Amino acid sequence: MEDIRLGIEYEARILEINSQEIENKILFCGGEKIRESLMRRYVYAVNEEDLQKFIRLRDTGFEVTLTYKEIKHDGIDGTEETELVVDDFDKTNEFLSRLGYQSKWYQENYRTSFQLRGTRLEIDQWPMIPPYLEIEADTYEEVIQMAEILGYHKDELVGENTLKIYAKYGIDLKTIKDLRFSK
Numbered sequence: 001m002e003d004i005r006l007g008i009e010y011e012a013r014i015l016e017i018n019s020q021e022i023e024n025k026i027l028f029c030g031g032e033k034i035r036e037s038l039m040r041r042y043v044y045a046v047n048e049e050d051l052q053k054f055i056r057l058r059d060t061g062f063e064v065t066l067t068y069k070e071i072k073h074d075g076i077d078g079t080e081e082t083e084l085v086v087d088d089f090d091k092t093n094e095f096l097s098r099l100g101y102q103s104k105w106y107q108e109n110y111r112t113s114f115q116l117r118g119t120r121l122e123i124d125q126w127p128m129i130p131p132y133l134e135i136e137a138d139t140y141e142e143v144i145q146m147a148e149i150l151g152y153h154k155d156e157l158v159g160e161n162t163l164k165i166y167a168k169y170g171i172d173l174k175t176i177k178d179l180r181f182s183k
Helices: 019-028 089-098 140-149 162-168
Strands: 004-014 032-045 053-059 064-071 079-086 105-116 119-125 132-137
Touching (some): 019 105, 019 119, 053 089
């Protein structure tokens, strides 16, 4: 175990963005493009009746993490997580399987990552829905400030998880066991 990260996630999303415009705006404001990657993940239910608590195994293309997430509410500070870095995506999936956890979903998305004034900005592209911007910072106030720097008002931010974002487009993500981009 290399690294354990604990605490509240301070993040918000801005839906239905123009990816190129946002990228240009971030770079114009002094942001730095960190990487572009295909992310893949398995999601495991901790309790079938309560999908607000789950385990996520994610390969970001540069790091593999195993995370326990608990969604308390849909606000900017609504998710608590415990995350650790693991060595191998497939071996960790097998390990979890041997412990009795079978993945409910496999999901992919493309992510373009930026840093701007200590804030992490991610342009996420998922199959079947428009791209969105995720703003993650160390505090609630920093998330709001970054949104304002990029020209957005607090009222335009959403804290909903991926399941709820898909639901906004009439898609029940819980019914899609394997979410990939068409080849």
